[in-house]
Amino acid sequence: MNTIKGEQLLAQLNWRYATKKFDPARKISPEDWAVLEEALILSPSSYGLQPWTFVVITDREMREKLFPSTWNQRQVLDCSHFVVFAARTKITDEDIDRHVARTAEVRGGTVEALKRFRDSVAGDLVTGTRAAEAHEWAARQAYIALGNFMTSAALLGIDTCPMEGFKPDEYDQILELPGKRLASVVCCAVGYRSAEDKSAGQKKVRFARADVIHIA
């Protein structure tokens, strides 16, 4: 077990904040970035279906294209790595078959043995009552990945800024997502806070425990 102490976890969750100004000169090392990518890949999702793609952008030219579609927020340009969380626009049999095939490959076994699981997922998300809202379902899964990602980064001492303030349709065109049955749902700038970021020194604002934790 490689567990950590509660104080250590809370220290890092308190250390993190939505970084408004990144240090453009400071980049995440390839070793640290590899860990963050792996953390993203390991994100849990319903049925284990991973209905997402994480688009990682370090290219300057691409960021300049995204900048005006992000209400000119500098984090897009100044952060070390910029991640767009894209979710499936719908769930198809192909998505489920791909997951089932991967399961058989990783665990050893046959696709046939997973047929009951396969049909129950398809009955829910491809042909069932949730089919019409499958993109929203996929978007929620992407937010699990976002939550995992920000906490993982904080534990490594890496700053993040989650961003909903962008124009999804423009992002989708720029990143050529529609042809891949994907749509951008949320972004996250990653890197290191600038010494000039005044937000860094502000106290964290959270409601009192009794206002958000209910005991039933």
Add this chain to the structure above:
Amino acid sequence: MNTIKGEQLLAQLNWRYATKKFDPARKISPEDWAVLEEALILSPSSYGLQPWTFVVITDREMREKLFPSTWNQRQVLDCSHFVVFAARTKITDEDIDRHVARTAEVRGGTVEALKRFRDSVAGDLVTGTRAAEAHEWAARQAYIALGNFMTSAALLGIDTCPMEGFKPDEYDQILELPGKRLASVVCCAVGYRSAEDKSAGQKKVRFARADVIHIA
């Protein structure tokens, strides 16, 4: 800084899995639970608005009420703590004013000085184009909290099982959420895996890196 090493993070993310069978005899200590509650409270959300309530259920009788509305999944009964993530059904001026008042209280300052922020959030989620989908927006924020929560628990060596397989309408009635402008969106069973949980030994299934990480 209380940062951890990348190997430690990945070891715990690999250790975690959606626990199918909890050890009913093993409970989370009050100290550990206090850390997990604090981690929940510290979850990031868009605008910092925290449009959620975390309903924590340890009471046996309440769990037995929820059990049939959860397709009789034993995790509800056997886990140590059962958390229902509830999100605002809509966002009102009151929600924003409460957050603004809390910000002034925590950081010192006046509500008046935050008027521009207040109006811009209200213009987005109360009267703006996103008002109609504000519950979905709030639900996505709750999934950030879920992602943060599962990763936090894994780092402490505590097991979780995220659960979408429940009947939200029945949960809402049982937990008396509608009167509070809240609706249940996802659950998480928390505790310790049973030695008999066969899922624990199964290899984790994730798509290959190239299938989920795109470089743009």
